[in-house]
Amino acid sequence: MRSANFIDPGQIEMRDDASAPTPAAGEVIVAVQSCGICGSDLHMYRNNSSRDVLVRATPEGYEIPGHEFAGCISAIGDGVSGWAVGDRVVGVTGQGGGMADFVAVPDNPFQLVAMPDGVSFQEAATTEPLADGLQMVRKAAAEPGENVLVFGVGIIGLGVIQAYRAAGAELGALIAVDVHDARLEKALAVGATHAVNARDGDLVAQIQAITGVENDWRGTSANIQVVIDCAGYIKHMPGPPPLETALQLVACENGRIVCFGAYEDKMLIDMMPLIRKQPVIMGSNGYAAEDLTHALQLMRDGSVDRLGLISHSFPLEQIDAAFATQATPQAVKVMIDIRCAVDRPRR
The missing domain is CATH 3.90.180.10 (Medium-chain alcohol dehydrogenases, catalytic domain)
Structure with missing residues (x-):
């Protein structure tokens, strides 16, 4: 063969x-x-x-x-x-x-x-990448009005955005972050409210300009309740790993970070915001069996393209x-x- x-x-x-x-x-x-x-x-x-x-x-x-x-x-x-x-x-x-x-x-x-x-x-x-996105959305459990940021909008991150929109989630901002304009344009097309290229200057400042700034004894953050990291760690990419930036951005109360993107190697990151803000960091590996069926139903019904x-x-x-x-x-x-x-x- x-x-x-x-x-x-x-x-x-x-x-x-x-x-x-x-x-x-x-x-x-x-x-x-x-x-x-x-x-x-x-x-x-x-x-x-x-x-x-x-x-x-x-x-x-x-x-x-x-x-x-x-x-x-x-x-x-x-x-x-x-x-x-x-x-x-x-x-x-x-x-x-x-x-x-x-x-x-x-x-x-x-x-x-x-x-x-x-x-x-x-x-x-x-189907499998969309099922992965459905599980991440379920784990993050975004509440109405909360702001969500998706790091990395390849097929997985785009599926996260599609999953939110197909579910009719009443979010605040749904922000896509990537370093490739073609993917960011696609993210806007499938339902992101904002698209931010991490190469266009200080990423934390760019996000804070969208959501506002939180600043108290726990540190400075953006008004982001949920970060979904579909990028992981790519060794050749400049700048801090997305998880470190996520810890800087996530809100000072009730923050959740879902980690899905693969890590190409060990990495050094500043973990102090984890102590100060007390966000929940959770991994997401794959999907539940019903997510495969749900993903296919969304395609069949035309709920996702x-x-x-x-x-x-x-x-x-x-x-x-x-x-x-x-x-x-x-x-x-x-x-x-x-x-x-x-x-x-x-x-």
């Missing part, structure tokens, strides 16, 4: 001689139609971050990324019921494999879910160009379009 093969940072290729998987008990084989390049895939592409959990090895030693994809079931393993060959599904794998003709997926509600009619394969391949977030599409044969493009400022979401097939895996 055809598959991607991640070699080293900055090096990825397509192979056409990989062994196709066969379903183990409790698994199905999905013939992949579309697979997205995730932010974590991009971290790995830059510097090998989390490679051990982002690729699936073939018997030939090829390492296949891709954990968010959609396609058709092409084979069913022992003990699996309720599915048929040809069913249209979203798959999520814990260790890559989706950037290939075929991938094995465990049959459980966290990793395999049916696609509703009217949702395209490209849209459906963005996921196709509009796909900035580029490449065939599997151009996997190297796809990853290089995802690393550019112009890219929002890059999709690998493979194909849909309902035949059984071939060798």
Whole structure:
């Protein structure tokens, strides 16, 4: 079968001689139609971050990324019921494999879910990132009138904004922060009230100009009750990590910071605002099973536009160009379009 093969940072290729998987008990084989390049895939592409959990090895030693994809079931393993060959599904794998003709997926509600009619394969391949956003919104529990700031508006952060708008949340300001204008423009298009480029001067001052300044014995902050950090820590980016800025910005009372973005390395940050302001810092890893279904329902109902977030599409044969493009400022979401097939895996 055809598959991607991640070699080293900055090096990825397509192979056409990989062994196709066969379903183990409790698994199905999905013939992949579309697979997205995730932010974590991009971290790995830059510097090998989390490679051990982002690729699936073939018997030939090829390492296949891709954990968010959609396609058709092409084979069913022992003990699996309720599915048929040809069913249209979203798959999520814990260790890559989706950037290939075929991938094995465990049959459980966290990793395999049916696609509703009217949702395209490209849209459906963005289900997992939207489900991540739905969980972050739930964890943050923003109250009516509260101001929310989203750090990093790639596909995940944009999904957070879409989730808030689809839920009809009566927020105050919903502020998007990024360093790429293309993503900030998209954030405004999907519902952010303000877009701030962190390269345009003092970020704390820019946010305070929007929300006002809080200044008391606990320190100086913006009137931001919720910060959702989808950026994490990118080693080559100048300035303090977003978590440090979040601690500076978050309100002096009842502040919440949700951390989702990956950390490429250890980092040094000033933690004193954590002591003075006593915000709650919580991690968010993935989603609840029902978030996958909810995400697909939002797409089916037209409550969110996921196709509009796909900035580029490449065939599997151009996997190297796809990853290089995802690393550019112009890219929002890059999709690998493979194909849909309902035949059984071939060798």
